Amino acid sequence: MPADAQSITLASTKETPGLSPALTLLFSVTCALAVANVYFAQPLLDSMAQSLGVASSMIGIVVTATQVGYALGLLFIVPLGDLVNRKRLILTQLLLSAVALAAVGAAQQWLALLGAMIAVGVLAVVVQILVAYAAVLATPSQRGQAVGTVTSGIVLGILLARFTSGLIADFAGWRAVYFVSSGLMLTIAAVLCKLVPVTATPAQRESYLALIGSLFKLFISEPTLRAKGLLALLIFAAFSVLWTAMVLPLSAPPLSLSHTAIGLFGLAGVAGALAARRSGRWADRGLGQRVTGISLGLLTLSWLPISFAETSLFALVCGVILLDFAVQAVHVTNQSIIFAARPDAQSRMVGAYMCFYSVGSALGAAAATQVYALWGWSAVSLLGALISASALVVWLLNARSMPQQGRSS
Numbered sequence: 001m002p003a004d005a006q007s008i009t010l011a012s013t014k015e016t017p018g019l020s021p022a023l024t025l026l027f028s029v030t031c032a033l034a035v036a037n038v039y040f041a042q043p044l045l046d047s048m049a050q051s052l053g054v055a056s057s058m059i060g061i062v063v064t065a066t067q068v069g070y071a072l073g074l075l076f077i078v079p080l081g082d083l084v085n086r087k088r089l090i091l092t093q094l095l096l097s098a099v100a101l102a103a104v105g106a107a108q109q110w111l112a113l114l115g116a117m118i119a120v121g122v123l124a125v126v127v128q129i130l131v132a133y134a135a136v137l138a139t140p141s142q143r144g145q146a147v148g149t150v151t152s153g154i155v156l157g158i159l160l161a162r163f164t165s166g167l168i169a170d171f172a173g174w175r176a177v178y179f180v181s182s183g184l185m186l187t188i189a190a191v192l193c194k195l196v197p198v199t200a201t202p203a204q205r206e207s208y209l210a211l212i213g214s215l216f217k218l219f220i221s222e223p224t225l226r227a228k229g230l231l232a233l234l235i236f237a238a239f240s241v242l243w244t245a246m247v248l249p250l251s252a253p254p255l256s257l258s259h260t261a262i263g264l265f266g267l268a269g270v271a272g273a274l275a276a277r278r279s280g281r282w283a284d285r286g287l288g289q290r291v292t293g294i295s296l297g298l299l300t301l302s303w304l305p306i307s308f309a310e311t312s313l314f315a316l317v318c319g320v321i322l323l324d325f326a327v328q329a330v331h332v333t334n335q336s337i338i339f340a341a342r343p344d345a346q347s348r349m350v351g352a353y354m355c356f357y358s359v360g361s362a363l364g365a366a367a368a369t370q371v372y373a374l375w376g377w378s379a380v381s382l383l384g385a386l387i388s389a390s391a392l393v394v395w396l397l398n399a400r401s402m403p404q405q406g407r408s409s
Contacts, residue, residue: 028153069121081347105178240364299326307381
């Protein structure tokens with residue numbers, strides 16, 4: 001490790017006694033609230049289209065705009081965590097998020113809505129800066145557990161966003177969803193300003209442009225990032241295949257479930273996400289590689305009960321729990337390992353890693369809808385199983401080529 005990196009690590013160890021359970025919970029709640037902003041729109045598209053007079057075939061661009069904004073934030077905002085004071089950066093993003101969310105709620109023009117949604121996506125990457133900040137504040141022995149807990153907050157936010165936004169919209173309209181979230185961003189910013197400790201500004205001497213350039217260099221220079229990034233691409237492709245296509249057979253005859261009933265399946269995913277918190281503790285004990293292998297096996301097997309979604313809701317629930325547990329266990333372990341690989345570049349590492357996540361999610365969503373339209377739910381389940389099995393094969397190949405990592409990670 002370079003001397004500068006060692007000094008940064010030692011300095012942060014001396015300045016912080018570790019991440020307290022209360023602060024870890026606060027980070028987790030903040031992540032849940034922030035990431036939910038990206039997913040609120042999905043059950044509200046019809047209401048948005050009617051309100052703004054937009055064709056139903058065009059309204060889906062709202063979701064695309066938010067995801068484009070999120071991808072831009074990963075590339076151009078998250079690396080700032082290695083250049084400026086992280087606490088100030090987090091508070092600035094939360095305050096600007098409140099403004100962007102209020103702009104969405106107040107939008108009367110189609111282009112104004114799209115512009116505000118892009119801004120919401122860009123600023124939602126505060127969750128990745130919070131994950132990196134949690135890793136910095138935590139001691140090495142608690143880093144995996146801290147990352148696992150904070151990441152669980154992200155998962156809960158994603159899974160509950162659709163149900164929550166639909167519930168609020170039923171009572172007060174779609175605009176109220178964004179006004180409420182804007183108020184929550186202001187509230188959580190005030191709490192973080194009061195409770196989060198101030199740490200030293202990262203000792204980076206390079207300019208912002210050089211910092212962004214170094215992010216792309218990480219893809220070339222860090223084999224750990226490439227290996228874990230490829231796993232992230234595959235597991236989140238599988239995750240996206242399920243959650244994008246699942247609504248189609250559930251809403252079609254003979255099941256014909258309501259949107260509210262379908263949203264309740266997110267609660268099954270929550271159970272899996274909460275269970276995945278344990279994986280961070282296992283990573284702290286040096287069991288990261290073993291946890292990854294077992295989880296990828298469970299991910300592949302989860303598609304067997306999922307394939308019975310059209311005939312057994314109980315089987316589907318079991319499959320959803322298994323899949324969400326496996327995906328989050330691998331995701332938490334991946335992050336713990338990449339943070340340990342480059343303590344001097346944690347924000348850039350997580351930004352680069354999450355680019356794989358974005359690509360996997362987009363590819364999985366696009367493939368799932370096409371496969372379902374052509375061949376039905378059984379083909380979707382087979383697609384998910386093949387993607388999951390591919391991730392298991394990638395892990396096996398990496399484990400054989402890097403036996404030392406298997407014993408130490």
